[in-house]
Amino acid sequence: MTSRTTDDYQAMAAAGIVAVLEPAFWLGQPRTHVGTFEDYFASLLGWERFRASQFGIRHLCTLALNPKEANNPRVAQGVIDLLPRYLDKEGVVAVGEIGFDDMTPEEEKYFAQQVELAREHGLPILVHTPHRDKKRGTERTLALVRELRFPEERVLIDHNNEETLPLVLATGCWAGHSIYPNTKMDENRMVALVKKYGAERILINSAADWGVSDPLKVPKTAARMRENGIADDVIERIVWKNPLAFFAQSGRLDLTEFGETPTVDQRALFEGNSVLRGQTPVVQS
Template sequence: MRYIDLHTHTYFRSPDDLQLMAVAGIEAVNICAFFPIEPTYGETLIDFFDWLIEEESGRVESCGLTPYVSAGIHPRSIPKNNFDDAANYLLALIDHGKISAVAEVGMDSGSQKEEEVLRIQLRFAVEYDMPILIHTPRTNKPQILNKLLSILEDERVDPPRVLIDHVTPDLVKKVLDFGAFCGLTVQPGKLTPADVAAVLKEHGSKQLVVDSDLGMYPSDPLALPKTAKHLDREGFSAAEIERILYYNPKLLLR
């Protein structure tokens, strides 16, 4: 079985964790940008993006994983000053083919500011036909998902270029009907492999993606292989399992 983990923040984890992922069959990881405070200046994000592209990708590769690097301004790390500098730099990275996706972006509190920041980045992504990974929050998820979908529609984003992530089982249908990929995050406090099995049984594998959101909070480098093991024991076919753990992530990163 092969795996691509579409949502990771590898820079918060040790080489041991990354080597473990490689040994377990994870071929590639998408390194998503998330700076864990609101930076004082946009320039902080510029340096952070450069770090991911110039240093972290090499570190990940040296652990046996193929790195895809993404950049984006997360709703919880919007710079207090010089936002335009960070946004213009993101656009330059896209234009120069330095990143694989616009990630991690989205909404958290649902504020007007978050909406503005998201819309700017969606316009960049649409202009360059880039994949987009959208964060959805723990609180008010249904309301904020509705808002996100209406913004995506309004900005004429092509749904198959989008992963709406951290979707809960009750909201899967809404995301699938919209036409986006639906991210199921297997992590303590989010979903379990058993939750994935239930969603897969009800909705099929066509637009589902499982990821770990590996990062600074409790999260499992082996979330994908453990999910595959569980699905196999539940009787799902290898083709279906590989679709949500390898081929769908690959489609998004094409």
């Protein structure tokens, strides 16, 4: 959500979204030094959590050296050295996104190192699968998980499609799907996958990055599922119960909180800053 405006948070709240999980990602251009990651991680744990809360949305995150920047020698090892300082922070519920972008030796090296960090900090992992040669990347990812002896039930393989979903479901890993407006996965294709495979260990997420994307794709996909006769209990598992069950493995989710209506107080400030620009503050308890 770092790349989105407060209008997106308002629209998400109006659509019934009460929680968001933001994975650490790249900025669209190469970072030039490790210090930029320090500020980025701090913003995910500070300002972004506050900004979401101002619209009644709980903000969680995953932190990692992302696969693309694993190939950047100016920052890669420095970020690995930095991560332990942040992985025990409140609101961090997994190590991620890790995985593959171009299937390089560097990506594999830092994948393995971050799996060990997840093990040391008692966290599950969120894994990015490559946009190019996705099947081979997914197969290598699953093989690495086995080689590293990381518990499959603590692995969420993301960005699946029709070709990779059966590979993931054949293991004990969980399967995520990023819903985009025009690429990777859309509502109708997701409906077909759910009709074929059901809801077991399947999740969906809204693409909400700096490119053409839509943070409302989860509720839109849920609506499309309902229109196509998929039962409400199946939809609820995919968009709510499964994500909670997976990330609760971090030991950092109070599941009772997610059944409560969040308090909103837009009079609040974060280090002297407000999300408002002259509007009347909303206060809801």
